[in-house]
Amino acid sequence: MNKNEKNILIKDWILNQKTFWAWEKLYSIVVRSHDEAWPIVIEIAEKATSDDVLGSLAAGPMEDMLCAYGDHYYDLIKKASETSFNFKRALLMGIRITGPGSEKIKKLINEIGKESVENGWNPHL
Numbered sequence: 001m002n003k004n005e006k007n008i009l010i011k012d013w014i015l016n017q018k019t020f021w022a023w024e025k026l027y028s029i030v031v032r033s034h035d036e037a038w039p040i041v042i043e044i045a046e047k048a049t050s051d052d053v054l055g056s057l058a059a060g061p062m063e064d065m066l067c068a069y070g071d072h073y074y075d076l077i078k079k080a081s082e083t084s085f086n087f088k089r090a091l092l093m094g095i096r097i098t099g100p101g102s103e104k105i106k107k108l109i110n111e112i113g114k115e116s117v118e119n120g121w122n123p124h125l
Helices: 003-014 020-032 034-047 051-083 085-091 102-118
Strands: none
Touching (some): 003 020, 034 085, 085 102
16 A cells, blocks of 8 residues: 555544445554554554544554454554553543453553543543
8 A cells, every 4th residue: 555545544434424434444554464454553543533533543443453463563652642642542442452462562552541531531531
């Protein structure tokens, strides 16, 4: 996927109510190559302009990736939650992490949520 195709996918995924093809395309990338999907997911989070978009991202590609490859993303999740407020918001929108290796990721997400509250931000608002 070249940069132009990636940018079109990201823009259209955000507008997925009108362009469902982008949701299907991102899902196929998540299934085919989670390493290719990760930077796209991060950029969608950064460019999201609503909680609806973040919620769809969280309940879709993020949840799928973290359930299947949680351990692989531990350090990347930690870094992304420190550098992208929108990524952190999406992460704390109630992603259900299940599957092998998920305890470490669940604990990290809980720690990020607790730290957010301690810093005066309620992730559920």
